[in-house]
Amino acid sequence: xxxxxxxxxxxxxxxxxxxxxxxxxxxxxxxxxxxxxxxxxxxxxxxxxxxxxxxxxxxxxxxxxxxxxxxxxxxxxxxxxxxxxxxxxxxxxxxxxxxxxxxxxxxxxxxxxxxxxxxxxxxxxxxxxxxxxxxxxxxxxxxxxxxxxxxxxxxxxxxxxxxxxxxxxxxxxxxxxxxxxxxxxxxxxxxxxxxxxxxxxxxxxxxxxxxxxxxxxxxxxxxxxxxxxxxxxxxxxxxxxxxxxxxxxxxxxxxxxxxxxxxxxxxxxxxxxxxxxxxxxxxxxxxxxxxxxxxxxxxxxxxxxxxxxxxxxxxxxxxxxxxxxxxxxxxxxxxxxxxxxxxxxxxxxxxxxxxxxxxxxxxxxxxxxxxxxxxxxxxxxxxxxxxxxxxxxxxxxxxxxxxxxxxxxxxxxxxxxxxxxxxxxxxxxxxxxxxxxxxxxxxxxxxxxxxxxxxxxxxxxxxxxxxx
Numbered sequence: 001x002x003x004x005x006x007x008x009x010x011x012x013x014x015x016x017x018x019x020x021x022x023x024x025x026x027x028x029x030x031x032x033x034x035x036x037x038x039x040x041x042x043x044x045x046x047x048x049x050x051x052x053x054x055x056x057x058x059x060x061x062x063x064x065x066x067x068x069x070x071x072x073x074x075x076x077x078x079x080x081x082x083x084x085x086x087x088x089x090x091x092x093x094x095x096x097x098x099x100x101x102x103x104x105x106x107x108x109x110x111x112x113x114x115x116x117x118x119x120x121x122x123x124x125x126x127x128x129x130x131x132x133x134x135x136x137x138x139x140x141x142x143x144x145x146x147x148x149x150x151x152x153x154x155x156x157x158x159x160x161x162x163x164x165x166x167x168x169x170x171x172x173x174x175x176x177x178x179x180x181x182x183x184x185x186x187x188x189x190x191x192x193x194x195x196x197x198x199x200x201x202x203x204x205x206x207x208x209x210x211x212x213x214x215x216x217x218x219x220x221x222x223x224x225x226x227x228x229x230x231x232x233x234x235x236x237x238x239x240x241x242x243x244x245x246x247x248x249x250x251x252x253x254x255x256x257x258x259x260x261x262x263x264x265x266x267x268x269x270x271x272x273x274x275x276x277x278x279x280x281x282x283x284x285x286x287x288x289x290x291x292x293x294x295x296x297x298x299x300x301x302x303x304x305x306x307x308x309x310x311x312x313x314x315x316x317x318x319x320x321x322x323x324x325x326x327x328x329x330x331x332x333x334x335x336x337x338x339x340x341x342x343x344x345x346x347x348x349x350x351x352x353x354x355x356x357x358x359x360x361x362x363x364x365x366x367x368x369x370x371x372x373x374x375x376x377x378x379x380x381x382x383x384x385x386x387x388x389x390x391x392x393x394x395x396x397x398x399x400x401x402x403x404x405x406x407x408x409x410x411x412x413x414x415x416x417x418x419x420x421x422x423x424x425x426x427x428x429x430x431x432x433x434x435x436x437x438x439x440x441x442x443x444x445x446x447x448x449x450x451x452x453x454x455x456x457x458x459x460x461x462x463x464x465x466x467x468x
Contacts, residue, residue, distance in 0.1 A: 042084065045083045050087065052070070052091065052094075053090050056068055056097075061103050061106065064098070064101070068094075068098045068109045069112070091117075099128075099129055107132075108129060115149040115153060127155050130147075130149055130150050134157075143163050144173065146163075147160040147161075148180065151180035151184055157190075161181070162194060164180055165206075168206075169203075178216065181217065182216040182217060185217035186218060191217060195213050195220075195224075199227050199231070204239065204240050207235065207240045211244050212246065214228070215250035219251070225248075228244045228247050228253075229248065229257060232279065233264065258287065261290075262276075262290065265293040266293060270304070273302075274305055277297060277308035280294070281308070281312040283316070285317075286316050286318045286320075294309055294318075294323060294326075295322050295323060297309035298310075298327065298329060298330055299326075303333075303335040303337065310342045313345045314344060314345035318349060324346075327346060331359050336368075336372055339372045340372045343363065344379070347378055347383060350383055352383045352385045357387065357390070360376050360380055370404075373397065377409060378413075398414065
């Protein structure tokens with residue numbers, strides 16, 4: 001069937017050719033081709049492996065380093081699969097001899113090559129060389145590859161795990177470190193211990209990466225979960241708090257987090273209420289059991305709590321009747337910042353009606369805060385409450401504040417309403433012009449006068465009947 005699909009063999013379909021026999025011959029040819037390719041690779045890599053083995057015993061350190069490190073663009077996977085087993089065993093022996101070389105770089109390169117060739121920790125001594133990279137004579141350039149090679153061999157120590165944890169802070173190493181740590185965590189408790197210790201780090205980046213790493217490591221301890229719930233509020237950095245939210249959600253502790261938020265919404269400490277309201281805004285929607293607390297926050301004695309409550313309603317686009325009613329009540333708040341936030345939220349979630357239009361008219365006409373007036377004009381545009389009285393109020397504001405920022409806002413609002421700010425005359429759009437023309441010419445008298453009387457055409461009964 002596969003041969004039949006080939007377009008260049010379609011002319012065989014109607015012949016007496018035995019397609020099964022043809023397919024068998026074709027498959028044999030393919031096998032011969034693959035065998036020939038493998039023989040060429042074996043010949044090539046046999047010569048290459050022999051050359052590497054010879055150069056590993058060279059007196060020059062640079063030649064030995066290049067050979068031990070399998071340099072020269074060698075594909076290590078092909079080398080391990082194609083090279084004959086006896087010669088591959090010779091390479092392994094040479095690399096094990098290089099582990100005792102007097103040159104530290106050659107020892108490290110030999111250990112790295114053994115790791116790439118798939119030699120496990122139980123079959124070789126290269127892990128001991130990797131451990132030496134964390135000693136007093138080890139360099140930073142060796143610690144990271146040594147940690148990765150040890151992790152690849154499913155071996156980890158406290159020092160190598162610490163280097164992997166540090167790799168989380170570098171964007172170029174982050175994904176590799178996270179993958180190795182997640183693979184080692186089930187069998188090496190030291191990884192979870194280091195992640196828990198990183199949650200107490202003085203570096204906010206370390207705390208953030210540790211919080212994001214914990215869900216990948218599996219089910220953490222109760223201490224770690226309690227610490228994450230505390231970090232939702234206590235950490236000073238916003239990215240760490242956000243990472244804690246993500247971690248708690250992935251760990252299935254969302255219910256505990258919501259209860260913690262609700263508890264802080266009802267706290268006696270107004271700072272905790274402010275932080276809790278910000279956290280509710282970050283949820284994307286206000287849960288049903290949170291709505292009474294949000295409505296109560298509109299009557300909070302602290303202005304910052306009322307501001308965050310209005311901002312929360314706007315960011316979550318909550319249109320529940322009781323929440324919107326509480327928001328409308330803040331339009332007459334004593335604090336101008338609260339009024340401005342309330343008006344802005346009303347413009348996002350409110351519904352135009354007569355009572356709300358009256359409130360907006362009062363703010364545009366008489367409010368002393370320019371920020372409140374700007375937000376009120378923006379809300380009027382978004383809710384399409386552009387009655388004559390509101391337009392007149394904006395005109396009066398423009399005349400009084402023509403030279404300041406509020407006057408510019410009034411100018412933009414009037415321009416959005418198609419008013420010429422220079423003459424204060426409403427511009428006639430194309431649609432309005434067409435409607436006016438239709439009203440003028442769309443009557444029976446206008447049509448008769450235009451097409452008959454102005455052309456001095458005598459009307460007879462047939463024309464009138466046709467016109468009717």
